Amino acid sequence: xxxxxxxxEVTAVEGAIVQINCTYQTSGFYGLSWYQQHDGGxxxxxxxxxxxxxxxxxxxxxxxxxxxxxxxLLLQELQMKDSASYFCAVGGTGGFKTIFGAxxxxxxxx
Amino acid sequence: xxxxxxxxxxEVTEMGQEVTLRCKPISGHNSLFWYRQTMMRGLExxxxxxxxxxxxxxxxxxxxxxxxxxxxxFSTLKIQPSEPRDSAVYFCASSPRTGADTIYFGEGSWxxxx
Numbered sequence: 001x002x003x004x005x006x007x008x009e010v011t012a013v014e015g016a017i018v019q020i021n022c023t024y025q026t027s028g029f030y031g032l033s034w035y036q037q038h039d040g041g042x043x044x045x046x047x048x049x050x051x052x053x054x055x056x057x058x059x060x061x062x063x064x065x066x067x068x069x070x071x072x073l074l075l076q077e078l079q080m081k082d083s084a085s086y087f088c089a090v091g092g093t094g095g096f097k098t099i100f101g102a103x104x105x106x107x108x109x110x
Numbered sequence: 111x112x113x114x115x116x117x118x119x120x121e122v123t124e125m126g127q128e129v130t131l132r133c134k135p136i137s138g139h140n141s142l143f144w145y146r147q148t149m150m151r152g153l154e155x156x157x158x159x160x161x162x163x164x165x166x167x168x169x170x171x172x173x174x175x176x177x178x179x180x181x182x183x184f185s186t187l188k189i190q191p192s193e194p195r196d197s198a199v200y201f202c203a204s205s206p207r208t209g210a211d212t213i214y215f216g217e218g219s220w221x222x223x224x
Binding site for chain 2: 103
């Protein structure tokens, strides 16, 4: 089976850096993805890691360690608009069955 | 380019009624997913299709739920009969690759069963 664990809530101040961790268990690993969801909206894709290491996309970076079944999303220069829920997701064997974590609610304070 | 299109956006129905949710994936995408989101259970994968073929429906909660994909540009999720506990946001999503590393979500269908 597949399961993911991530913190339920994180609070940070505007301009700061925040890291959201994700650990996973899957029978066949096919990459770790991150999605952002604002209240009332749909999840939107942020980043994807298939191999170990850091992927950077603007203010957002994502890291993966396959040996540790662990990844994180790093958000820099936090802005109020970054207040949202962030989900990690894994694709299992064959990549089809993409399962999402419970989500981390990020609150950015002024 | 148009994204994933879902209808209806909002539906309120009475318990026992049939509900049909519709989805048009992004053209050229060969994987389609139906997810359900609630506060209690988060984002659950109900079923996914690849090239119009259902690959895994193990997430479908009960026989009351059924999904079809008659062609590459259309899918339905049907609930019959509906129950109050089916109230949720139902997302359809599509992906351009079998690997599903990038999933594009529709805006969701907000279902309330009273």
